[in-house]
Amino acid sequence: MKQFSQKHLLGIKEISTEDIQLVFETADNFKSIINRPIKKVPSMRDVTVANVFFENSTRTRISFELAQKRLSADIINFAASSSSVSKGETLIDTVKNILAMKVDMVVMRHPAPGACVFLAKHIDATIINAGDGTHEHPTQALLDAYSIREKLGSIKGKKIVIVGDIAHSRVALSNILCLKKLGAEVMVCGPNTLIPKYIASLGVKVETDLMKALNWCDVANMLRIQLERQEQNNFPSLREYSMLYGLNEERLHLLNKEIVIMHPGPINRGVEITSAVADSKHSIILDQVENGVAVRMAVMYLLAGKQA
Ligand code: CP
Numbered sequence: 001m002k003q004f005s006q007k008h009l010l011g012i013k014e015i016s017t018e019d020i021q022l023v024f025e026t027a028d029n030f031k032s033i034i035n036r037p038i039k040k041v042p043s044m045r046d047v048t049v050a051n052v053f054f055e056n057s058t059r060t061r062i063s064f065e066l067a068q069k070r071l072s073a074d075i076i077n078f079a080a081s082s083s084s085v086s087k088g089e090t091l092i093d094t095v096k097n098i099l100a101m102k103v104d105m106v107v108m109r110h111p112a113p114g115a116c117v118f119l120a121k122h123i124d125a126t127i128i129n130a131g132d133g134t135h136e137h138p139t140q141a142l143l144d145a146y147s148i149r150e151k152l153g154s155i156k157g158k159k160i161v162i163v164g165d166i167a168h169s170r171v172a173l174s175n176i177l178c179l180k181k182l183g184a185e186v187m188v189c190g191p192n193t194l195i196p197k198y199i200a201s202l203g204v205k206v207e208t209d210l211m212k213a214l215n216w217c218d219v220a221n222m223l224r225i226q227l228e229r230q231e232q233n234n235f236p237s238l239r240e241y242s243m244l245y246g247l248n249e250e251r252l253h254l255l256n257k258e259i260v261i262m263h264p265g266p267i268n269r270g271v272e273i274t275s276a277v278a279d280s281k282h283s284i285i286l287d288q289v290e291n292g293v294a295v296r297m298a299v300m301y302l303l304a305g306k307q308a
Pocket residue numbers: 056057058059060061131137140264265266
């Protein structure tokens with residue numbers, strides 16, 4: 001039987017192409033299971049998972065929790081805002097206290113890049129990174145790539161543009177690493193102020209003209225401007241950003257082809273994408289959310305098997 005190569009899922013950087021393919025094959029099975037009338041399997045019975053979120057989340061937190069319930073895991077949910085973190089407790093003390101209650105796996109979101117790597121060095125449980133600051137969001141990249149594979153049949157050779165706030169986006173970095181490992185051509189597009197200089201060293205094309213990027217691609221993944229992470233004014237206003245980089249129906253009509261539209265959420269409707277495009281037949285945004293449950297089931301199932 002094939003096995004995941006790592007004890008943790010800290011980032012896409014740490015896993016192999018074979019690991020990614022194994023997640024996809026396992027997710028295919030779970031996707032068919034969760035579309036049956038009886039959606040629950042006993043695969044993680046007796047495994048206890050703590051969902052530790054130091055940052056807000058809707059999709060990722062709910063998706064992980066649902067995936068754990070479908071796998072019959074025992075779950076503890078921890079939100080920093082209502083915990084003793086507000087009294088000054090450190091990350092390690094918080095997690096060590098949770099682990100003292102015999103927790104096997106920790107799914108963590110944290111605003112500090114590298115927080116999951118740090119934790120993995122100090123505690124024994126399996127760690128899954130649910131987004132660490134501007135660094136990585138590996139399960140988002142896996143579900144995004146899985147959704148492209150489902151829609152287009154394969155990823156190798158496909159042209160994917162990631163548009164927007166590349167500089168502050170963990171989704172962008174994890175997507176680039178994942179898509180490149182799977183043989184896609186990747187481009188980033190946005191204002192120069194939101195594209196870090198190092199990005200070309202990852203083997204991606206860089207484009208500042210949205211129409212050129214859209215004409216080039218098979219898939220456009222539109223990112224939110226991360227207003228909470230801007231340390232300076234990187235563009236004059238959201239209105240101006242939207243005029244230059246917002247995806248709307250007019251821009252899609254100017255293309256001589258159909259492209260697939262993606263967005264990791266949360267969407268700022270009317271800024272990076274209009275409602276008409278987000279809700280159009282070209283959009284696979286809700287497929288991404290649906291696939292997130294099967295992909296996260298696959299990741300946790302494979303990592304739990306690694307513990308045995
Ligand atoms: N895509 C994503 O990570 O969304 P949340 O912040 O709602 O989890």
